[in-house]
Amino acid sequence: MTERRRETAEEASSKPDSTNDQLLVVRGLKVHFPIKHGILFDRTVGAVQAVDGVDLDVPRGRTFGLVGESGCGKSTLGRAILRLVEPTAGNVRFDGVDVASLQGEKLRSMRRRMQMVFQDPLASLNPRQSVETIISEPLRAHGIEYSKKNRVREVLDLVGLPASAATRFPHEFSGGQRQRIGIARAVALEPELIIADEPVSALDVSIQAQIINLLEELQERLGLTYLVIAHDLAVVRHISEEIAVMYLGGIVEQTDSEQLYLTPRHPYTIALMSAVPVPDPAIEDHRQRILLSGDLPSPANPPSGCRFHTRCPYRQETRCDTERPELRLISPGHRVACHYAEEIVAGTVTPKVDAALPV
Numbered sequence: 001m002t003e004r005r006r007e008t009a010e011e012a013s014s015k016p017d018s019t020n021d022q023l024l025v026v027r028g029l030k031v032h033f034p035i036k037h038g039i040l041f042d043r044t045v046g047a048v049q050a051v052d053g054v055d056l057d058v059p060r061g062r063t064f065g066l067v068g069e070s071g072c073g074k075s076t077l078g079r080a081i082l083r084l085v086e087p088t089a090g091n092v093r094f095d096g097v098d099v100a101s102l103q104g105e106k107l108r109s110m111r112r113r114m115q116m117v118f119q120d121p122l123a124s125l126n127p128r129q130s131v132e133t134i135i136s137e138p139l140r141a142h143g144i145e146y147s148k149k150n151r152v153r154e155v156l157d158l159v160g161l162p163a164s165a166a167t168r169f170p171h172e173f174s175g176g177q178r179q180r181i182g183i184a185r186a187v188a189l190e191p192e193l194i195i196a197d198e199p200v201s202a203l204d205v206s207i208q209a210q211i212i213n214l215l216e217e218l219q220e221r222l223g224l225t226y227l228v229i230a231h232d233l234a235v236v237r238h239i240s241e242e243i244a245v246m247y248l249g250g251i252v253e254q255t256d257s258e259q260l261y262l263t264p265r266h267p268y269t270i271a272l273m274s275a276v277p278v279p280d281p282a283i284e285d286h287r288q289r290i291l292l293s294g295d296l297p298s299p300a301n302p303p304s305g306c307r308f309h310t311r312c313p314y315r316q317e318t319r320c321d322t323e324r325p326e327l328r329l330i331s332p333g334h335r336v337a338c339h340y341a342e343e344i345v346a347g348t349v350t351p352k353v354d355a356a357l358p359v
């Protein structure tokens, strides 16, 4: 991990919240997919509320982690930021410009500055294209002048692949190498922001570290800003300075990486953290694991009030069932969407007895 990433919680939280420092600012973003019914008349009978009111600030040149269980809306949020899916409401500002206001050439050039790296490199690379074509095609599509051979070689070198890889095809590479090709394709356009959607979850654990190191190295060399999406807390912790935890279409907690791990404040994050093993056996033996009851509810029919209330061990009647909590600042740089965050810290609101079990 780099020195820059070792910045303390205090330093990070004292940074000004000005839009200038933020490369990406998302406000009230919603993506609702209509549910259609009927053969003759395609009636809309409801909506999958995949993303429902998300605010995010991604600081320039840093790594922002977005974590949450499967189906909570992470990929949809990433795609909506890039306008690969049209938002239902809210806005996305990239480098101070409202992305929704852009059309034609301006939208194209904005897209060039934001690139995506996908979870499954094999599925996202055209099997019939050579590596040279895969890397050079986006350059051609964006009308960028370049010497094909030189640029492809340069980019392959950046991601740690030999120049000879250019004439080969995706199936000739291992999973880790294929992800390097996916990253090469993204960095070829010299973007400022990379949204990496589960960039290592399809890879063996031993390879995961290599790809994470590569992402960190590229950030150092190219000054990239990352939004890294993962369901695995360990992955985002390793790479991110700031982390947002997502639950059923909304952000429930956001703070810097150290603070989130040392002092999680939202009951959902507390439960996620309680499942992460602690290396110290003395602590591990006495640790309490918070078990969440039930599955993630359907985003087509989300619970009223706090969306976490159907699984929350700290749920209080009746406010939790009726009033949706705002994502609010509870201490410098630490935002939590829970009505009772302070009471939970003070111990005046405690988890239900059967929810906290010794490990």
Ligand SMILES: Nc1ncnc2c1ncn2[C@@H]1O[C@H](COP(=O)(O)OP(=O)(O)OP(=O)(O)O)[C@@H](O)[C@H]1O
Residues within 6 Å of the ligand: 033, 048, 049, 050, 068, 069, 070, 071, 072, 073, 074, 075, 076, 077, 231, 299
């Ligand atoms: N095009 C679509 N039409 C309808 N529903 C969709 C569409 N895309 C996603 N969804 C639904 O929106 C919800 C959020 O999906 P999304 O893929 O964003 O979740 P995720 O957090 O990325 O999950 P995973 O960790 O499994 O990748 C899911 O219920 C999914 O079924």
Ligand code: SF4
Residues within 6 Å of the ligand: 266, 267, 268, 306, 307, 308, 309, 310, 312, 313, 314, 315, 316, 320, 325, 337, 338, 339, 340, 341
């Ligand atoms: S608002 Fe209530 S239900 Fe929601 S997380 Fe806080 S205590 Fe739990």
Ligand SMILES: [Mg+2]
Residues within 6 Å of the ligand: 074, 075, 076, 197
């Ligand atoms: Mg996803």
